[in-house]
Amino acid sequence: MAKRVLVVDDEKGVREALRQLLEYEEIEVRAVDSGTEALKAYAEFLPHLVFLDVKMAGIDGLETLAQLRALDERARVVMISGHGTIQTAVEATRLGAYDFLEKPLDTDRILLTLRNAFVRSDLEAENERLRTNVANQFDIVGTSRPIRDVLETIAKVAPTPARALILGENGSGKELVARALHAGSPRAAKPFVEVNCAAIPNELIESELFGHMKGSFTGAFADRAGKFELADGGTLFLDEVGDMSIEAQAKVLRTLQEGVITRIGAAATTSVDVRVIAATNKNLEEEIEAGRFRQDLYYRLNVVPIEVPPLRARKGDIPLLVERFVSDLAVFGGLKSKPFTEAALAALQQRNWPGNVRELRNAVERLLILSSGPDVDVADVERFTGPAADASVGALVQCETFEKFKQEAERTFLMGKLQDHDWNVSETARKLAMPRSNLYKKIEKYGLRRQR
Numbered sequence: 118m119a120k121r122v123l124v125v126d127d128e129k130g131v132r133e134a135l136r137q138l139l140e141y142e143e144i145e146v147r148a149v150d151s152g153t154e155a156l157k158a159y160a161e162f163l164p165h166l167v168f169l170d171v172k173m174a175g176i177d178g179l180e181t182l183a184q185l186r187a188l189d190e191r192a193r194v195v196m197i198s199g200h201g202t203i204q205t206a207v208e209a210t211r212l213g214a215y216d217f218l219e220k221p222l223d224t225d226r227i228l229l230t231l232r233n234a235f236v237r238s239d240l241e242a243e244n245e246r247l248r249t250n251v252a253n254q255f256d257i258v259g260t261s262r263p264i265r266d267v268l269e270t271i272a273k274v275a276p277t278p279a280r281a282l283i284l285g286e287n288g289s290g291k292e293l294v295a296r297a298l299h300a301g302s303p304r305a306a307k308p309f310v311e312v313n314c315a316a317i318p319n320e321l322i323e324s325e326l327f328g329h330m331k332g333s334f335t336g337a338f339a340d341r342a343g344k345f346e347l348a349d350g351g352t353l354f355l356d357e358v359g360d361m362s363i364e365a366q367a368k369v370l371r372t373l374q375e376g377v378i379t380r381i382g383a384a385a386t387t388s389v390d391v392r393v394i395a396a397t398n399k400n401l402e403e404e405i406e407a408g409r410f411r412q413d414l415y416y417r418l419n420v421v422p423i424e425v426p427p428l429r430a431r432k433g434d435i436p437l438l439v440e441r442f443v444s445d446l447a448v449f450g451g452l453k454s455k456p457f458t459e460a461a462l463a464a465l466q467q468r469n470w471p472g473n474v475r476e477l478r479n480a481v482e483r484l485l486i487l488s489s490g491p492d493v494d495v496a497d498v499e500r501f502t503g504p505a506a507d508a509s510v511g512a513l514v515q516c517e518t519f520e521k522f523k524q525e526a527e528r529t530f531l532m533g534k535l536q537d538h539d540w541n542v543s544e545t546a547r548k549l550a551m552p553r554s555n556l557y558k559k560i561e562k563y564g565l566r567r568q569r
Contacts, residue, residue, distance in 0.1 A: 120235055123164040124148040125155040125181065126197070127173045131220070135168060138224060142231070152176030156184055159192070166215075166234045171198035171205060179208060186213045191241070193234055197222065257293050258441045259434035262566045263426035267294065274421050275301030280373075282418045283396035285425030288475030291396040292356060294425055298394055299352040307351030312344050314365075315357035322365045324381055327372075333382025345378045345389050352392045358418065359399035359410060369393075370414045393418065403518075428470040428477060430532075430566075436462045438474060442481040452485045460495035468502070528563040531556070535565065 122144050124135045132148040139146045147162050149155050153176055155169065167185065171178035178196060185192045196209045199220035206217045216230050257268060274281055275298045283291045292311070299309045317325050324334075328343030344353055355361070361369070372378050373393060377386040395418045404410035428435070439457055447454040457465075461484075470476050480502050488497040538545045542560070546553040559565075 119143060119145045120166070120238075121145045121147070121162060121164040122231075123155065123158055123162055123167045125150075125152065125167065125173075125178075126170040127151065128170070131170070131197075131222075135222070135227075138227065139231075142228070144231070152178065152181030152184075155181055156188065159185060159188060165193065165238050166231065167192065167194045168218075169194050169196055171196055171209070172200065179205075179212060182209060182212045182214060193238065195230055195234070256441070257290065257297055258437050259431060260437065261431040261433045263431045264434060266566075267423060267425060268297075270421070270423050271297050271301065274298060274423070276303065278392060280392065280418055280420045281394050281423055282401075282421070283394065283423050283425060285396070285398065286427050286473055287398050288473035289425045289427050290474050291398075291425050292354070294423055295352070295354040295356075295394045295396060299354075299392075302352070302392065304351045304392060308348050309352050309354065310344050310348035311354045311356060313356045315360040319362040319365075322362055323368060326365060327368060327378045328380040330380050330382035333380075337382070340380075343378065343380065345372060345391055346387060348391045349389045350391075352394060355393060355395040355418075357397055358395040359397035359401055359404055363409070363411065366411045366414050370411060370417060373414075373417045400521075424564075428473045432466045435466045435477065438477060439465065439481055442478045443485065446482055446485055450482065452482070455485055455488065455491065455493050457484075457493045458495065461493050461498050464495045464498040465502075524563075527559070528565070531559055531563065532565055535560075 122139050124132050124139075124146060126132050126135075126148075127150050129150070132150065136146045136148050147158055147164070149158050150173075152173060155167070159167070169178050169181060169185075173181075176184075178198070182194055182196065185194060190213075192213075193215045194213070195216045195218060196206075196214045197218045197220060198205060209217055215234060218226060218230065257264065257271075259265075271294065281295075281298055283294050285291050295311075296309060299305060312325060314322065324337075324341070324343065326343050326345055328341050328346055329337050331337055331340050355369075368378075372389065372391075376390065377388050379386050401410050401415050401419075405412045405415060436457075439462060443454055443457070446452045465477070465480070472479075483501055484493045484497055487501045488494075490497070534545050534549060535542070538548065542556055543553055546556040549556070
C-alpha cells in the first residue's frame, strides 16, 4: 500500500517542489495552502506524514499542529519554516511535532526524514497488530448459553473491586475468565500476575507469594519481591488455590484482611493494593470438611463464584473454537492454516473432551500437522484423534468420590435424554417414567441448560 503525505504550505512553489519529489518516490501526495484546508484534508486523506509550514495566513502552523494532534494524537507532523528559531522549534516539539526542517529544504534531509518516519509508522502498526493478536489469544470464544452466562457475569463483576472464585475442571478456561475480569477492570493497565499454586512446592509457596530477604533461608542470595508486590495496583490470579498449603493460606488471609505483606526474613510490612482472583478444580467445601482449606479464606475469596462449564456442556461452540485455534496456530505456531470440513467438525462434536478446551486445542494442532490434504476431513479426525469415546466416560473419570460419580452420572444421563427429546420436559419425563416435577427439580439441581 502506497504511503500518503499531506503537504501544507501557502507558497505554491514549495508545494509543487515537494509534490514532485514525493511522487518520484512513489508516494501519494495531497497539497493544500492553509491550515483550515489541512484539517479537512487530514480527516479524508489520513496521511502517514504531514509537512506543515509554520508561517501561514489565517490559522498558522503551530495552531494547525495543535488541532491536528487533537484530531489524531498519533499524527506525525514535520514542521517547515523559512524563519526558524529555537523558540519556534521548542514550541513545535512541545505540541508533538515529529521533526523540524528549515527552508530552503534539502532533498537528502527530506528523504531521510521520510524513511525514518515510515519505518516508525510501520513498527507502530506491527506492534499494534501483535498486541491485538496477543489480546485475541485470551478471548473467550463461544455463543452457547452456558458461555453467555459466564460472559454476562464477567461484564457485571469486572468493573467492581469484588474478588471472584472461578470454578471448573482442568482445561476449561479458568485463566481466560481471570484475564477477562482483569481486562474489564479499572486495573487493566496494571500488572496481571499469575501463580499456579499446584506447581510450587509447599516450602517455596510463601517465598513466591510474599518474597524474601537476602539470607533469610538457604538459597536466598538476594532480596526478592513476591507476587503480591509485583501485582501491586493490578490483579493477582491464584490458580489452583485449593492446592495451597495451610500455612500459606493463613498469610494470604492476613493480606486480604489488612492489605499488607511481610517478606520472609523482613521485620517491616509492605502495603499492597491487589485484587485477588482465585480458581480451583476442587470442591473447596469438601476440602474445608477434610481440614485442608481454611473456611475463613474461602469466604474471603468466594465473593462472586463463577463456574466455567466443561466443553462437553457446550459442544455447539466447538466449530468456533476450532476456527480460533487454527487462526492462532497459523499466527503464533507457524502452522499452515487449513479449513475443517463439516464432517470433521461434526466428528469433533461427538467427542467428550475430558481435557476440555485445552485437549481440543491440542487435537487441532495435531490435525494441522499430520493431515496431508488441503483440508481436515473426518478421516483425519478418526485417524489422528482415535474413535469417539463413550459419551459418559469423559465426565465420570473426573470424579474424585463415589457420591460425585453418582451425581455426575445422573446429570449426564438426564442431559442426554433431554437432548434426545429436544428439551421437551414432559415427553422426557414420560419416557423416563418420572414425575415431571421431579425432572424439573433435577434440571434446577444440576443447572442443566439447553445448548443453543
